[in-house]
Amino acid sequence: MQKYKKILLAGAAAMLVSLGAQAADKLRIGTEGAYPPFNEIDSSGTAVGFDLDIAHALCEKMGAECSVVTSDWDGIIPALNTRRFDFLIASMSITEERMQAVDFTEPYYTNKLQFVAPKSVNFQVDEASLKGKTIGAQRATIAGQWLEDNLGKVVRVRLYDTQENAYLDMAAGRIDGVLADNLVQYEWLQSAAGQNFEFKGEPVFDNDRIGIAVRKGDPLRERLNKALAEIVEDGTYEKINAKYFPFSIY
Incomplete structure (x- = not known):
């Protein structure tokens, strides 16, 4: 009888541990909500993209x-590091600087940096043509960093809190062009607001790897990597991709 009691108690304890793990497996996704089509807030106040x-x-x-x-x-x-959420998915480029603060998953898509400017403007992507122009980019992005590192002595760099505000200033004529991820630029050019603008020149940087960030040393990284491989393998990723782009961004 004592043996059976021990078995029952062990089974009950295992069940409680299992239930506790299930209850604890609640994760908070961190995102910006201002970078369409990747993340934005819809009319109901929900983060989508x-x-x-x-x-x-x-x-x-x-x-x-x-x-x-x-x-x-x-x-x-x-x-992320103060635990407001558990993992960060906001079209964040994997950079050496950021890897000092967080760990990244394998890339879940790749991107390039490209200029956009009004169709009516002769906008050549070379130092002589760009000299004296004012170019916008979102603050704390590789686009902003690339401008400052490569053209900081040639153009006036204006940085914005959101990508949308950079577009608004360009539409109002306050800046001459915008440098950003070409997938975000592609989406904006399809919109009514972007109809009088176009890509200018070829991409200036084409190895922008986008990852999901977690806190340093968090084993959640490996769970996310495994899940990413699974959604690529079973076609889920392809279906999501096709919802937003007529070409693969993986």
């Missing part, structure tokens, strides 16, 4: 119950 579709697909593969937390771009890595 490619990043969020990928995040929710990963959560499903991991068996996790996920909610979304938004943060201003400038403070988004500190927000």
Whole structure:
């Protein structure tokens, strides 16, 4: 009888541990909510876009119950590290500097940097043509960093808190062009606001790898990598991709 009691108690304890693990497997997704079509806030106040579709697909593969937390771009890595959320998916480029603060998954898409300017303007992508122009980019992005590193002595660099504000200033004629991820630029050029603008020149940087960030040493990274491989393998990623782009961005 004593033996059976021990077995029952062990079984009950295991069940409680299992239930506790299931209850604890609730994850918070961090994103910006101001970078369409990858992440934005819709009319109902919900964060939507490619990043969020990928995040929710990963959560499903991991068996996790996920909610979304938004943060201003400038403070988004500190927000991750102060545990406002558990992983960060906001079209963030994997850079050496950021890898000092966070760990990244394998890239979930790749990108390039390209200029956009009014169709009516002769905008050549060389130092002589760009000299004296004012070029916008979002603050704390590789586009902004690339401008400052490569053209800081040639153009006036104007940095913005959001990508949308850079576009608004260009549409109002306050800046001459914008440098940003060409996938975001592609989406904007399809919109009514972007109809009088176009890509200028070839991409100036074509190895922009985009990853999901987690806190340093967090084993969640490997779970996310496994789930990412699974959604690529079973076609889920391809379906999400096709919802936003007529070509593969993986």
